[in-house]
Amino acid sequence: MSSARDINAGVPIAHRRVSISTQNLSTSPTATFQSPPASFGTGLQPRRSVPKVLKPFNTQDIKILLLENVNQTGRDILTGQGYQVEALKTSLPEDQLIEKIRDVHVIGIRSKTKLSERVLSEAKNLIVIGCFCIGTNQVDLNYAARRGIAVFNSPFANSRSVAELVIAEIITLARQLGDRSLEMHRGTWNKVSAKCWEVRGKTLGIVGYGHIGSQLSVLAEALGMNVIYYDVVTLMALGTARQVPTLDNLLEEADFVTLHVPDLPETRNMISTAQLNRMKEGSYLINASRGTVVDIPALIVAMRSGNIAGAALDVYPNEPAGNGDYFTNNLNQWGEDLRSLSNLILTPHIGGSTEEAQSAIGVEVADALVRYINLGITLGSVNLPEVQLRSLTMDEPDHARIIYIHRNVPGVLRKVNEILGDHNVDKQLSDSRGDLAYLMADISNVRYEQIKDIADSLDGLSSCIMTRVLY
Numbered sequence: 025m026s027s028a029r030d031i032n033a034g035v036p037i038a039h040r041r042v043s044i045s046t047q048n049l050s051t052s053p054t055a056t057f058q059s060p061p062a063s064f065g066t067g068l069q070p071r072r073s074v075p076k077v078l079k080p081f082n083t084q085d086i087k088i089l090l091l092e093n094v095n096q097t098g099r100d101i102l103t104g105q106g107y108q109v110e111a112l113k114t115s116l117p118e119d120q121l122i123e124k125i126r127d128v129h130v131i132g133i134r135s136k137t138k139l140s141e142r143v144l145s146e147a148k149n150l151i152v153i154g155c156f157c158i159g160t161n162q163v164d165l166n167y168a169a170r171r172g173i174a175v176f177n178s179p180f181a182n183s184r185s186v187a188e189l190v191i192a193e194i195i196t197l198a199r200q201l202g203d204r205s206l207e208m209h210r211g212t213w214n215k216v217s218a219k220c221w222e223v224r225g226k227t228l229g230i231v232g233y234g235h236i237g238s239q240l241s242v243l244a245e246a247l248g249m250n251v252i253y254y255d256v257v258t259l260m261a262l263g264t265a266r267q268v269p270t271l272d273n274l275l276e277e278a279d280f281v282t283l284h285v286p287d288l289p290e291t292r293n294m295i296s297t298a299q300l301n302r303m304k305e306g307s308y309l310i311n312a313s314r315g316t317v318v319d320i321p322a323l324i325v326a327m328r329s330g331n332i333a334g335a336a337l338d339v340y341p342n343e344p345a346g347n348g349d350y351f352t353n354n355l356n357q358w359g360e361d362l363r364s365l366s367n368l369i370l371t372p373h374i375g376g377s378t379e380e381a382q383s384a385i386g387v388e389v390a391d392a393l394v395r396y397i398n399l400g401i402t403l404g405s406v407n408l409p410e411v412q413l414r415s416l417t418m419d420e421p422d423h424a425r426i427i428y429i430h431r432n433v434p435g436v437l438r439k440v441n442e443i444l445g446d447h448n449v450d451k452q453l454s455d456s457r458g459d460l461a462y463l464m465a466d467i468s469n470v471r472y473e474q475i476k477d478i479a480d481s482l483d484g485l486s487s488c489i490m491t492r493v494l495y
């Protein structure tokens with residue numbers, strides 16, 4: 025088992041390095057870390073017994089809290105490491121979250137758990153956050169970085185699932201399938217063709233042509249749709265899709281408008297009364313991005329007027345913490361209005377909720393957490409500089425890996441190397457991101473009893489945010 029220790033105010037700054045078989049490391053010239061197979065989670069083995077002087081804790085001492093029903097694949101990888109894993113099916117109210125987060129070194133969440141500065145400031149032992157989803161808007165990334173807490177996510181493992189849901193919704197809206205099905209469930213046969221359409225030849229307007237938007241573009245063209253898209257970045261069109269210069273251009277031309285932008289200050293209420301009024305009469309709106317992107321009261325007005333012939337919402341400004349919670353309470357006054365509208369598909373944030381997506385996300389994020397906890401590798405981190413050293417000497421005795429997360433100020437490397445200077449620095453890599461820098465150094469000829477001195481000296485530097493020594 026690997027181990028870690030706690031030197032400063034409960035912050036685990038060192039844990040025993042573990043060996044890793046070289047087949048798990050990329051041999052590509054770019055030296056990126058290849059995503060390991062699922063067995064990676066059990067592939068890391070302890071190297072030697074723990075030196076008493078460091079009061080290290082074993083991997084069993086690493087406490088991980090997983091919220092929001094993280095997939096079994098991820099739980100298995102983490103428990104396979106020997107970490108203590110507590111997994112809950114829902115998110116937690118802030119007060120309970122604060123109580124729980126005080127104790128853990130790692131937290132895994134999905135889109136609902138808000139890790140604000142207020143919550144994170146209580147997380148004295150936290151070294152890393154895993155977002156088992158695409159979005160990271162629920163985490164205060166800047167504050168986490170200032171504290172040296174790494175954040176990882178799964179940038180595209182559920183993109184296909186979302187794109188397929190949107191395709192289903194386009195046809196469902198065009199044919200009013202939701203309403204017909206509801207009527208049949210109530211015993212009413214209502215065979216109509218008025219205002220029911222084929223999607224072939226219609227124009228799909230995609231707002232945000234990233235992972236999901238671009239995948240959707242390909243699927244929609246296969247159905248015979250014309251695709252236009254709007255994005256703040258100029259992006260290569262797939263197939264015969266066409267980028268339009270403004271959102272208004274898209275709204276005026278599209279029969280279906282679908283939103284795939286992140287939650288940013290600029291995308292809040294991006295679709296409100298003015299934008300809905302620009303949309304073609306009888307057009308449709310789909311939002312499977314974030315609940316903040318659509319002004320819901322404005323949508324209700326537009327649908328009641330008939331200008332918008334149908335809509336699909338998968339995401340909402342306030343979402344319940346878990347299944348069974350009452351939807352209307354969270355939407356306040358809008359819940360009842362939404363539920364009363366025809367040709368409005370309401371789904372409980374299930375865009376990425378498929379077996380395939382959740383299983384892949386579980387593996388991807390859990391592997392990233394293991395690599396970070398055990399090896400300090402930040403590849404894929406959304407808030408720290410991405411640093412990886414591929415060490416061929418990890419299994420040799422008297423080697424240690426130093427991780428020094430620090431403020432990006434002049435003179436740090438000189439001071440760090442003064443501290444490491446008595447040892448043989450085999451490799452060293454440092455990268456910065458804004459005000460923050462991440463240094464990784466593999467040193468040899470270091471005795472275990474010297475490791476505490478190194479850690480203490482690094483901690484004593486004024487630039488220090490967090491020091492970890494892996495050995």
Ligand SMILES: NC(=O)c1ccc[n+]([C@@H]2O[C@H](COP(=O)([O-])OP(=O)(O)OC[C@H]3O[C@@H](n4cnc5c(N)ncnc54)[C@H](O)[C@@H]3O)[C@@H](O)[C@H]2O)c1
Nearest residue numbers: 158159232233234235236255256284285286312313375376
């Ligand atoms: N419903 C779900 O279950 C579900 C699942 C996955 C992702 N999502 C959400 O879907 C959204 C898109 O995900 P993605 O993986 O495609 O993201 P992405 O980062 O790959 O793509 C987002 C695109 O939006 C563009 N963009 C940013 N700001 C914009 C603006 N103001 N106007 C126009 N374009 C803008 C970006 O340039 C980028 O091309 C995110 O909000 C994500 O959280 C929801």
Ligand SMILES: O=C(O)[C@H](O)COP(=O)(O)O
Nearest residue numbers: 134135136157158159376
């Ligand atoms: O950000 C995401 O990946 C989606 O919104 C899905 O979130 P979820 O994992 O909470 O369903």
